[in-house]
Amino acid sequence: MLSFLRRHREPLLVTLLLAYAVLNFLQSNRRVREPNLVDRVALGVTAPLQRGVVATVDGVSGTWSRYVSLRAVRQQNEGLREENGKLRGEVVGLAEVRAENDRLRRLLHYEEASPGPKVLARVLGVNPDPNRLTLRIDRGEGDGVRRGQAVVTTDGVVGQVLRATASAADVLVVFDPNCRLGGRIQRTRARVGVAGAGDEQALKLEYLLRTEDLEEGDLVLTSGTDGVYPPGLVVGRVTGVQRQTSGMFLNAGILPAVSFAKLEEVVVLAPQPSAAPFPVRTEGRR
Amino acid sequence: MSSTVVRLAVTLLLTLFLLALESVVVKYLGLSVARIDVTVAIVAFLALRAGLLEGALAAYAVGYLLDLMTGQPTGLYTLVALVTFLLGRFTASLVDVRSAISFAGFAMAGDVAHGLLAWAIGGVTGKQLHLAALAGLPLEVMLTGLAALLLYPLLRRFGLGAERREPGLLGNR
Numbered sequence: 001m002l003s004f005l006r007r008h009r010e011p012l013l014v015t016l017l018l019a020y021a022v023l024n025f026l027q028s029n030r031r032v033r034e035p036n037l038v039d040r041v042a043l044g045v046t047a048p049l050q051r052g053v054v055a056t057v058d059g060v061s062g063t064w065s066r067y068v069s070l071r072a073v074r075q076q077n078e079g080l081r082e083e084n085g086k087l088r089g090e091v092v093g094l095a096e097v098r099a100e101n102d103r104l105r106r107l108l109h110y111e112e113a114s115p116g117p118k119v120l121a122r123v124l125g126v127n128p129d130p131n132r133l134t135l136r137i138d139r140g141e142g143d144g145v146r147r148g149q150a151v152v153t154t155d156g157v158v159g160q161v162l163r164a165t166a167s168a169a170d171v172l173v174v175f176d177p178n179c180r181l182g183g184r185i186q187r188t189r190a191r192v193g194v195a196g197a198g199d200e201q202a203l204k205l206e207y208l209l210r211t212e213d214l215e216e217g218d219l220v221l222t223s224g225t226d227g228v229y230p231p232g233l234v235v236g237r238v239t240g241v242q243r244q245t246s247g248m249f250l251n252a253g254i255l256p257a258v259s260f261a262k263l264e265e266v267v268v269l270a271p272q273p274s275a276a277p278f279p280v281r282t283e284g285r286r
Numbered sequence: 287m288s289s290t291v292v293r294l295a296v297t298l299l300l301t302l303f304l305l306a307l308e309s310v311v312v313k314y315l316g317l318s319v320a321r322i323d324v325t326v327a328i329v330a331f332l333a334l335r336a337g338l339l340e341g342a343l344a345a346y347a348v349g350y351l352l353d354l355m356t357g358q359p360t361g362l363y364t365l366v367a368l369v370t371f372l373l374g375r376f377t378a379s380l381v382d383v384r385s386a387i388s389f390a391g392f393a394m395a396g397d398v399a400h401g402l403l404a405w406a407i408g409g410v411t412g413k414q415l416h417l418a419a420l421a422g423l424p425l426e427v428m429l430t431g432l433a434a435l436l437l438y439p440l441l442r443r444f445g446l447g448a449e450r451r452e453p454g455l456l457g458n459r
Contacts, residue, residue, distance in 0.1 A: 010337070017343070018368055018369070021346065021365040021368050022365060024361040024365075025362055025364070025411075028359075028360045039359070042302065043354065045302055046302055049306035049307075050306045053306055053307055057314060123313065124309070125306070125309030126309050127309060127356050128305055128309060128325075128352060128355050129355075129356040129363075132356045132358050134357035134358070135313075136309060136357075162357050162358065172357065
């Protein structure tokens with residue numbers, strides 16, 4: 001018996017490892033768990049790495065922009081090449097600074113218009129699984145970010161914090177199929193459900209009776225009934241209204257107000273006073 | 287023993303770095319771009335080069351990190367990485383992979399298996415199996431093959447799993 005175990009030690013250990021992986025997966029019950037010590041250490045290592053990569057990419061793209069500008073000027077005028085190149089480089093840099101200033105100013109206005117604790121955060125990256133649409137931001141528990149908090153920009157709703165560690169947090173974006181929120185049609189004040197459809201260009205409008213008044217382009221706002229998002233935040237505009245001849249509800253989509261591909265800074269809002277338990281459905285599409 | 291621990295640590299650090307790099311690259315390219323399964327390239331390399339136990343432990347750890355980076359760790363990718371490693375080890379006994387191009391092909395096949403396993407296991411346990419969820423797989427497989435091509439010299443330089451003596455699922459007895 002002992003010699004058998006000794007001879008087949010490695011295959012047996014691997015079988016045990018496989019069994020442990022299976023049990024661990026089945027036990028997790030597809031629920032989001034709080035990060036343990038090992039998770040926190042690994043996430044603590046990746047966040048600075050991501051910051052470093054972002055800084056490097058920003059630096060390289062800035063240098064590239066200046067290089068491209070310099071080449072264009074060189075072709076136009078050989079004599080003024082150096083001076084023009086320098087000026088154009090500065091213009092590129094200033095345009096970038098101005099764009100950033102504009103974004104930050106709008107966020108500041110948002111702060112004035114909507115007082116209360118908020119955390120301004122930068123988007124670091126996107127998670128590696130296309131079926132779980134989350135973003136990594138550079139603010140975490142150390143900055144007051146907690147699971148379940150709403151994340152917005154001046155344009156509208158981005159999502160909610162799914163998990164926070166000391167220096168970073170993951171945000172589940174609204175167009176993830178597991179995401180639900182309470183909405184309201186601005187024009188008619190009708191309450192609706194909003195669900196992610198896995199596509200950053202479209203959300204699903206749910207639970208609006210077929211007989212209700214709804215038009216293309218109607219603005220959808222948060223209703224505040226989900227306990228996560230405060231009322232009045234812009235979700236998007238109604239698109240693709242379909243009234244079936246049968247069934248209780250009509251079908252429509254929502255074009256999100258936020259351009260997710262261009263997200264750079266976001267605001268994490270304080271929990272709502274009536275915050276319900278985390279309303280994310282973690283079962284479903286993989 | 288100590289060299290195994292060092293190789294395992296190098297594998298984990300390299301995986302963390304590649305996952306961090308990938309998440310930033312995907313962010314710059316836009317959310318709708320298919321992901322690049324860099325971890326599958328690492329698991330494929332382990333299947334070719336590592337011993338059974340060392341490779342299984344490393345694949346488990348790599349899958350764990352991928353799970354962690356998804357934001358909603360459920361253990362699915364840990365399990366799938368381990369199964370992909372075992373499948374890869376079995377396949378490695380049937381094929382000869384010695385160049386970057388053949389490694390890219392091997393990694394692409396691994397990515398197909400990885401994607402299908404994740405889809406099937408995740409779908410069955412979630413009681414939902416949508417074929418539409420596989421729409422991005424071909425592009426992901428192509429991108430993973432490209433990544434494997436670029437990573438091959440790096441993985442060889444780091445010498446991940448350099449201890450393996452024979453190919454095959456149970457080849458290192």
